[in-house]
Amino acid sequence: MADTYVSAGxxxxxxxxxxxxxxxxxxxxxxxTAYVNRYIEENLRPATRWMVPGSFIQGTIIExxxxxxxxxxxxxxxxxxxxxxxxEPPEVEDLIIGYDEYTAAQRGRLxxxxxxxxxxxxxxxxxxxxxxxxxxxxxxxxxxxxxxVLAGTGxxxxxxxxxxxxxxxxxxxxxxxxxxxxxxSDGFYVAMIHPNIxxxxxxxxxxxxxxxxxKYADPSRLxxxxxxxxxxxxxxxTTVGTFDGTDEYNTVVFGPDYYAFGDLQTVESYMxxxxxxxxxxxxxxxxxGWKGMWGAKTLEIPEIAQAVSNDLNPLGVRFGSALAHAGTx
Numbered sequence: 001m002a003d004t005y006v007s008a009g010x011x012x013x014x015x016x017x018x019x020x021x022x023x024x025x026x027x028x029x030x031x032x033t034a035y036v037n038r039y040i041e042e043n044l045r046p047a048t049r050w051m052v053p054g055s056f057i058q059g060t061i062i063e064x065x066x067x068x069x070x071x072x073x074x075x076x077x078x079x080x081x082x083x084x085x086x087x088e089p090p091e092v093e094d095l096i097i098g099y100d101e102y103t104a105a106q107r108g109r110l111x112x113x114x115x116x117x118x119x120x121x122x123x124x125x126x127x128x129x130x131x132x133x134x135x136x137x138x139x140x141x142x143x144x145x146x147x148x149v150l151a152g153t154g155x156x157x158x159x160x161x162x163x164x165x166x167x168x169x170x171x172x173x174x175x176x177x178x179x180x181x182x183x184x185s186d187g188f189y190v191a192m193i194h195p196n197i198x199x200x201x202x203x204x205x206x207x208x209x210x211x212x213x214x215k216y217a218d219p220s221r222l223x224x225x226x227x228x229x230x231x232x233x234x235x236x237x238t239t240v241g242t243f244d245g246t247d248e249y250n251t252v253v254f255g256p257d258y259y260a261f262g263d264l265q266t267v268e269s270y271m272x273x274x275x276x277x278x279x280x281x282x283x284x285x286x287x288x289g290w291k292g293m294w295g296a297k298t299l300e301i302p303e304i305a306q307a308v309s310n311d312l313n314p315l316g317v318r319f320g321s322a323l324a325h326a327g328t329x
Contacts, residue, residue, distance in 0.1 A: 048139075048224065049240060052190055058261065066264065068262035069101040070100050073096065101297075107292055108292065109289055113129060113285065149241065149319070150241055156320065164197050169231050169233055173233055181319070182255045192238055196243075209231050258298060301316050
């Protein structure tokens with residue numbers, strides 16, 4: 001990705017300074033890098049929508065490759081097998097083992113600021129760049145997970161009409177339970193939903209079970225972006241991965257451990273002050289950036305699904321999706 005340079009006089013947020021970023025020159029580069037790393041660490045899971053706690057499994061790195069593998073073990077199909085002959089054991093069965101794997105890819109972003117801008121701007125541009133870089137890393141992780149989920153093969157959730165209604169939500173919960181998709185420990189599924197679909201759903205006069213998140217008995221346990229719940233489903237509002245850019249909106253509903261996520265290289269930030277290397281002999285530019293290497297994939301393990309003989313969910317997936325049109329705002 002090409003460097004992005006900020007010109008003199010450019011405005012911007014001083015959020016980094018308000019957050020307490022030191023402005024002293026001694027060890028400034030190390031301080032700035034530590035600040036960005038802390039920002040990424042503190043905001044990666046809380047700020048992302050798709051990295052819902054309990055929604056993913058950490059994959060295992062295959063040594064010497066860029067592949068990450070997840071191993072799963074199938075449940076035994078319940079049978080009413082009686083021991084008919086005293087002293088003889090039942091038939092020996094195999095333990096079903098399946099796996100799914102995916103590739104990790106390196107990602108990064110680099111912002112450059114020239115020396116004139118650093119001297120003339122009324123803002124502390126390195127601090128601004130640090131805040132923007134940290135935010136970009138968090139949002140990149142979020143979008144990459146959404147992209148991986150949409151590339152997966154989930155259960156097709158039925159719609160009663162063109163727009164999503166309360167009746168659809170009830171049907172989705174029943175459909176996922178029938179496909180033996182487990183709920184989270186609180187008994188709910190989670191849905192990623194676009195604001196325009198929220199508009200339709202909240203406008204459904206038949207709704208009787210909608211509870212606003214502000215009315216929860218324990219609002220401290222809210223998911224990031226959660227706006228409400230109904231009929232056994234919690235709704236997280238996001239524009240990431242829920243709109244195809246034309247006229248269809250994608251709502252993704254899932255249970256726990258529905259995708260695998262793993263990293264080969266922890267997301268880290270970097271900062272080079274002007275004149276930091278031979279490519280900048282006249283000390284004309286500063287660079288602030290981040291780099292990381294990770295992968296994500298929805299889990300599709302047919303062997304596990306076959307072990308319980310569930311024809312409604314042949315791939316053993318733990319999520320479903322519905323494409324719908326939205327009403328006129």
